[in-house]
Amino acid sequence: MKIDFNKNNDGLIPAIIQDGITNNVLMLGYMNQEAYDKTVSTKKVTFFSRSKNRLWTKGEESGNYLNLLEIKIDCDNDTLLIKVNPSGPTCHKGSDTCWNESNLQSYGFLSDLEQIINDRKENQNDENSYVASLFRKGINKIAQKVGEEAVEVIIEAKDGNDTLFLDESADLLFHYLILLQAKGFKFDDIIEALKKRH
Numbered sequence: 001m002k003i004d005f006n007k008n009n010d011g012l013i014p015a016i017i018q019d020g021i022t023n024n025v026l027m028l029g030y031m032n033q034e035a036y037d038k039t040v041s042t043k044k045v046t047f048f049s050r051s052k053n054r055l056w057t058k059g060e061e062s063g064n065y066l067n068l069l070e071i072k073i074d075c076d077n078d079t080l081l082i083k084v085n086p087s088g089p090t091c092h093k094g095s096d097t098c099w100n101e102s103n104l105q106s107y108g109f110l111s112d113l114e115q116i117i118n119d120r121k122e123n124q125n126d127e128n129s130y131v132a133s134l135f136r137k138g139i140n141k142i143a144q145k146v147g148e149e150a151v152e153v154i155i156e157a158k159d160g161n162d163t164l165f166l167d168e169s170a171d172l173l174f175h176y177l178i179l180l181q182a183k184g185f186k187f188d189d190i191i192e193a194l195k196k197r198h
Helices: 033-042 109-122 128-139 139-158 160-184 188-198
Strands: 011-019 026-030 045-048 056-057 066-073 080-086
Touching: 026 033, 026 045, 033 045, 033 056, 033 160, 066 139, 109 128, 109 160, 109 188, 128 139, 128 160, 139 160, 160 188
Parallel strands: 011 080
Antiparallel strands: 011 026, 045 056, 066 080
């Protein structure tokens, strides 16, 4: 890796810190060659602190280390992307990230959909909500819907209409997410089960 530490005349380059599991950006720091070398050798992310004018290993006082997983360099060789496994909050103010955000796994639209399903579960009195009506009918009805959608996916898989196959697959996934919450679980629980098998 050919890192250009001299591009800005101060010997420092930005180091973007990203959680290796959630892919959330946790913080931004600066490294010189010595900080980079120490990071690689100790597997604990070390920066050059501009305010303290010295090397600073994140967590040296708090114990909230950033355990090194991987380092990538950008196309101009002057910015690092460092993937880590944090051993606690990253921000010195106690939050998960320096943007005061929770470092939770997100699956994009699926996470949004999961939140909507949770909202409907919590507000089952909504007479206009199909999801709320399923929760009112109980676990047997929800499980039955998952079974029906699974059969429809199998039928469409044998036919040549890809649009219908994708529509039925979406119905199956949607109803499965409802069933998960009816059982008290989330998508994260399924991901963890898959990881254990991997």
